[in-house]
Amino acid sequence: MRPGEAAAxxxxxxxxxxxxxxxxxxxxxQIADLVEAGEVKCPCHLYIGQEGIAAGACAALRRNDYxxxxxxxxxxxxxxxGDMKGMMAEVFGKxxxxxxxxxxxxxxxxxxxxxxxxxxxxxxTIPLAVGSALASKVSGDGKVSVSFFGDGATEExxxxxxxxxxAVYKLPVLFxxxxxxYSSHLGLLExxxxxxxxxxxxxxxxxxxxxDGNDAIGVHRAAEEAVRRARRGEGPTLLECRTYRWRGxxxxxxxxxxxxxxxxxxxxxxxxxxxxxxxxxxxERGVAKAALDALEREVRAEVEEAVAFARASPxxxxxxxxxxxxxxxxxxx
Amino acid sequence: MRSLTYARAIREAFAxxxxxxPRVFVIGQGLWSPWYVGSSMESLDVEFxxxxxxxxxxxxxATTGAAVGAALAGMRPIVVHPRMDFMVLAIDPIINQxxxxxxxxxxxxxxxxxxxxxxxxxxxxxxxxxxxLQAFFLHVPGVKVVMPATPYDxxxxxxxxxxxxxxxxxxxxxxxxxxxxxxxxELYEVPIGKAALRREGRDVTxxxxxxxxxxxxxxxxxxxxxxxxxxxxxxxxxxxxxxELVLESVRKTGRLLVADAAWATGGVAAEVIASVACEAAxxxxxxxxxxxxxxxxxxxxxSLEKVYYPRSETIARAVxxxxxxxxxxxxxxxxx
Numbered sequence: 001m002r003p004g005e006a007a008a009x010x011x012x013x014x015x016x017x018x019x020x021x022x023x024x025x026x027x028x029x030q031i032a033d034l035v036e037a038g039e040v041k042c043p044c045h046l047y048i049g050q051e052g053i054a055a056g057a058c059a060a061l062r063r064n065d066y067x068x069x070x071x072x073x074x075x076x077x078x079x080x081x082g083d084m085k086g087m088m089a090e091v092f093g094k095x096x097x098x099x100x101x102x103x104x105x106x107x108x109x110x111x112x113x114x115x116x117x118x119x120x121x122x123x124x125t126i127p128l129a130v131g132s133a134l135a136s137k138v139s140g141d142g143k144v145s146v147s148f149f150g151d152g153a154t155e156e157x158x159x160x161x162x163x164x165x166x167a168v169y170k171l172p173v174l175f176x177x178x179x180x181x182y183s184s185h186l187g188l189l190e191x192x193x194x195x196x197x198x199x200x201x202x203x204x205x206x207x208x209x210x211x212d213g214n215d216a217i218g219v220h221r222a223a224e225e226a227v228r229r230a231r232r233g234e235g236p237t238l239l240e241c242r243t244y245r246w247r248g249x250x251x252x253x254x255x256x257x258x259x260x261x262x263x264x265x266x267x268x269x270x271x272x273x274x275x276x277x278x279x280x281x282x283x284e285r286g287v288a289k290a291a292l293d294a295l296e297r298e299v300r301a302e303v304e305e306a307v308a309f310a311r312a313s314p315x316x317x318x319x320x321x322x323x324x325x326x327x328x329x330x331x332x333x
Numbered sequence: 334m335r336s337l338t339y340a341r342a343i344r345e346a347f348a349x350x351x352x353x354x355p356r357v358f359v360i361g362q363g364l365w366s367p368w369y370v371g372s373s374m375e376s377l378d379v380e381f382x383x384x385x386x387x388x389x390x391x392x393x394x395a396t397t398g399a400a401v402g403a404a405l406a407g408m409r410p411i412v413v414h415p416r417m418d419f420m421v422l423a424i425d426p427i428i429n430q431x432x433x434x435x436x437x438x439x440x441x442x443x444x445x446x447x448x449x450x451x452x453x454x455x456x457x458x459x460x461x462x463x464x465x466l467q468a469f470f471l472h473v474p475g476v477k478v479v480m481p482a483t484p485y486d487x488x489x490x491x492x493x494x495x496x497x498x499x500x501x502x503x504x505x506x507x508x509x510x511x512x513x514x515x516x517x518x519e520l521y522e523v524p525i526g527k528a529a530l531r532r533e534g535r536d537v538t539x540x541x542x543x544x545x546x547x548x549x550x551x552x553x554x555x556x557x558x559x560x561x562x563x564x565x566x567x568x569x570x571x572x573x574x575x576x577e578l579v580l581e582s583v584r585k586t587g588r589l590l591v592a593d594a595a596w597a598t599g600g601v602a603a604e605v606i607a608s609v610a611c612e613a614a615x616x617x618x619x620x621x622x623x624x625x626x627x628x629x630x631x632x633x634x635x636s637l638e639k640v641y642y643p644r645s646e647t648i649a650r651a652v653x654x655x656x657x658x659x660x661x662x663x664x665x666x667x668x669x
């Protein structure tokens with residue numbers, strides 16, 4: 001191995017990332033079908049096509065490290081170890097959901113694995129991630145925080161204020177921008193003059209890298225180095241992970257109606273499928289096709305079981321309407 | 334009991350909270366400056382270290398969001414906005430995030446953050462350095478709002494806010510900083526949601542907030558010399574507010590005046606009067622009244638400031654009008 005060259009990733013490790021991606025892909029395809037069938041009604045923003053980022057970055061984390069997401073966070077939740085049944089029931093609006101049916105797809109919660117809440121206001125969780133990193137610095141608990149957000153979020157002041165704050169206090173946080181080239185409907189270059197999100201890192205005095213977001217192995221490698229820096233007290237890193245959203249901003253459609261350009265782009269991006277990519281990597285290194293097929297069957301069974309659980313679960317009762325407005329009180333305001 | 338100024342009482346609460354709870358830290362602009370936030374934060378950075386008393390970049394949104402995130406991660410942060418006007422840049426983390434967190438996750442999480450902001454007006458500071466915006470937050474479920482008027486409450490409400498477990502906005506007023514009053518040396522809590530009866534009276538209930546509560550006590554003294562016996566209630570918490578005490582008082586006096594040095598429309602006074610109208614209108618023998626700011630931004634010139642801000646005389650005059658003590662100003666239709 002030449003100096004500076006990364007060690008070849010371990011096959012079992014890549015297999016685990018592949019499994020994470022499959023869980024996200026299959027769960028979301030199922031959710032897309034359920035939305036189309038009218039069974040799931042809350043707004044669902046699908047991550048299909050972007051799985052390499054959550055899988056790669058979360059594989060660099062410990063169970064109690066913090067992860068923050070946004071409206072498109074099924075992938076972050078599952079990659080960090082959130083419970084499949086809890087997510088599916090939440091998407092159905094059921095009382096057994098991870099947020100007790102209070103949040104739906106856009107509000108996921110799994111504190112047991114460091115997910116303190118994913119919420120949909122664009123960029124809003126970036127300062128919250130800086131806050132959990134600040135908590136780690138003040139308390140010395142050694143944890144790292146990861147903030148996942150889209151390219152649109154970098155247009156919010158939240159982003160720039162937060163990167164600066166984290167930089168000046170050298171906080172243990174990773175800013176992971178999932179650049180899928182679209183906000184809800186406008187293309188990147190309709191919203192900013194240059195395709196250079198990663199350079200915001202340099203502007204704020206922190207390392208900023210643009211990497212291939214559809215390569216889970218590469219994302220993991222970059223995230224691991226950033227996590228190491230963070231744990232050493234050297235401060236934040238900005239990773240711009242370039243990827244593509246296959247489906248629409250919200251819902252199951254392929255969203256080819258937002259412009260001719262997007263239809264052409266999608267044709268280019270589909271072959272860069274991060275899940276197919278890790279499958280080829282594994283096959284090339286001797287993992288049997290039968291083993292990958294078995295893994296897929298296992299994941300499908302898990303997702304089906306979660307859907308059955310969600311269907312069988314009760315909705316929140318009407319008596320729940322005004323409870324928990326304030327913490328520690330069961331009544332309303 | 335030992336006497337302290339309002340500003341020193343705040344500082345003492347910060348010091349004792351930092352000393353007694355390792356989860357407490359403070360972040361905000363001006364915290365390392367001897368002049369920035371009055372004497373209310375003086376040398377806390379020297380006493381507790383700059384990693385727990387953190388002066389910040391000019392980033393209200395990110396510092397407030399960071400405080401909310403730290404609270405979600407188990408800390409008890411206090412974020413300080415030297416002027417309430419500046420806090421408007423941090424509305425998202427307060428309203429969208431902190432206030433909703435408990436409800437969104439069914440009480441399984443909450444953001445126990447204290448957001449301290451300071452009303453700092455007068456002195457020809459004009460529209461963007463003078464605002465009192467408590468009404469914004471009154472409207473939003475999931476956030477509590479306290480406005481101490483005395484040194485005792487300034488200390489006790491800060492302790493209660495930090496220990497509450499919910500997001501609490503702590504609003505203090507620079508016009509009260511030199512007020513003195515008895516303050517116990519030990520750390521204690523003033524319960525959030527409980528008003529203080531500052532003066533008992535039979536003729537009229539004056540409900541007031543913050544600086545206006547202090548002015549209402551002065552007004553009641555002046556009114557007493559003119560034969561009017563005013564009851565003064567200092568709300569202390571504007572959300573939740575002590576409806577029981579106010580209703581009980583109005584049922585006794587039959588008259589209600591609310592003084593809140595913020596805009597009248599959609600404000601604290603509007604809410605108190607609406608609640609009394611809904612629940613005790615039959616006790617009223619006169620139309621309720623409010624002493625608030627005119628619905629206009631803060632002026633600059635001293636000549637306009639003088640008529641913009643209500644004082645004790647404004648309250649006394651409003652009470653006299655309500656009681657028809659001056660024929661010319663008697664509101665038509667009054668049943669008193």
